[in-house]
Amino acid sequence: MFADIDPITMQIDPVQIDRAMGPRTKAIIAVDYGGHPCPIEEIVKMAKARGVIVIEDAAHSLGAAVGEQLVGSIADITAFSFYATKNITTGEGGMLTTEDCQLADRVEQLRLHGMKRDAWRRYQKAAGWRYEVYEAGFKANMTDFQAALGRSQLRREPAMRARRAVIAGRYTDAFTAIGEMVELPTVKEGTRSAWHLYPLRLTGKVRNARDQLAEDLNRLGIGTSVHFIPLHMTEHFRHDFGFRGGEFPASEDAFSRVLSLPLYSAMTDSDVERVINAILTLISGYVR
Numbered sequence: 001m002f003a004d005i006d007p008i009t010m011q012i013d014p015v016q017i018d019r020a021m022g023p024r025t026k027a028i029i030a031v032d033y034g035g036h037p038c039p040i041e042e043i044v045k046m047a048k049a050r051g052v053i054v055i056e057d058a059a060h061s062l063g064a065a066v067g068e069q070l071v072g073s074i075a076d077i078t079a080f081s082f083y084a085t086k087n088i089t090t091g092e093g094g095m096l097t098t099e100d101c102q103l104a105d106r107v108e109q110l111r112l113h114g115m116k117r118d119a120w121r122r123y124q125k126a127a128g129w130r131y132e133v134y135e136a137g138f139k140a141n142m143t144d145f146q147a148a149l150g151r152s153q154l155r156r157e158p159a160m161r162a163r164r165a166v167i168a169g170r171y172t173d174a175f176t177a178i179g180e181m182v183e184l185p186t187v188k189e190g191t192r193s194a195w196h197l198y199p200l201r202l203t204g205k206v207r208n209a210r211d212q213l214a215e216d217l218n219r220l221g222i223g224t225s226v227h228f229i230p231l232h233m234t235e236h237f238r239h240d241f242g243f244r245g246g247e248f249p250a251s252e253d254a255f256s257r258v259l260s261l262p263l264y265s266a267m268t269d270s271d272v273e274r275v276i277n278a279i280l281t282l283i284s285g286y287v288r
Contacts, residue, residue, distance in 0.1 A: 004248040011038040027053045032061035035196035040074050060196035063161045072097040088153035090146035111140040160265035164195035174276040181206045201257045205287045216282050225260045
């Protein structure tokens with residue numbers, strides 16, 4: 001069951017979640033978009049009233065916070081991604097956080113063939129060879145090399161996040177001048193964004209120029225992307241679940257107009273200004 005987004009924040013909408021829930025609902029997967037936390041406190045409150053757990057997909061929001069609470073400490077389970085494009089990376093892999101000790105033990109068991117952590121003891125000095133498989137598990141453990149890379153990146157995360165925030169602020173300052181043609185991402189009061197993305201939405205006279213803008217920027221050597229194609233519009237869900245488009249209008253509208261600008265901590269000030277100048281020049285040309 002999918003739920004539509006809030007058309008202003010582009011985060012999953014609790015009202016739409018409430019409409020989608022039914023007697024068979026066991027969990028809500030709430031996705032943080034672009035580095036900004038979704039309304040996770042409201043979602044958790046709604047879920048607890050119904051005896052449903054909340055799994056927060058925080059692939060975009062490592063380092064984000066709601067008030068004094070870090071993302072990763074609010075939902076029942078929170079999943080982070082350390083893929084190559086994320087704010088910190090281990091190349092591949094990720095992390096789950098939870099305060100449920102039984103759940104943590106089960107995840108640790110599942111991630112390595114269904115064996116308990118005691119299985120590692122057979123590699124210690126003078127240890128025996130026996131181990132036990134308790135259930136059908138997976139091969140989903142992170143390697144030591146990846147963990148070492150992640151630990152080194154984690155020490156740099158606050159500084160890299162701060163740099164992302166500076167770049168996002170510069171974008172916002174620059175594009176406010178063309179506010180009648182673009183919608184800018186914002187940060188809810190009392191919330192800290194990780195600024196994984198800077199999603200610019202075209203509006204007004206240029207609302208249909210997203211693809212043209214992406215192509216023109218690409219010709220200038222400025223890479224952009226679209227985050228994301230709504231799942232119900234992909235072939236798998238159209239073919240296997242019968243979606244035809246139109247079911248989630250806020251998501252479809254955002255998809256048609258959004259473009260993610262370059263945003264990474266190694267960007268120099270001149271890189272940022274180059275992106276800004278190119279976009280201002282191109283958009284002004286579209287309305288002539």
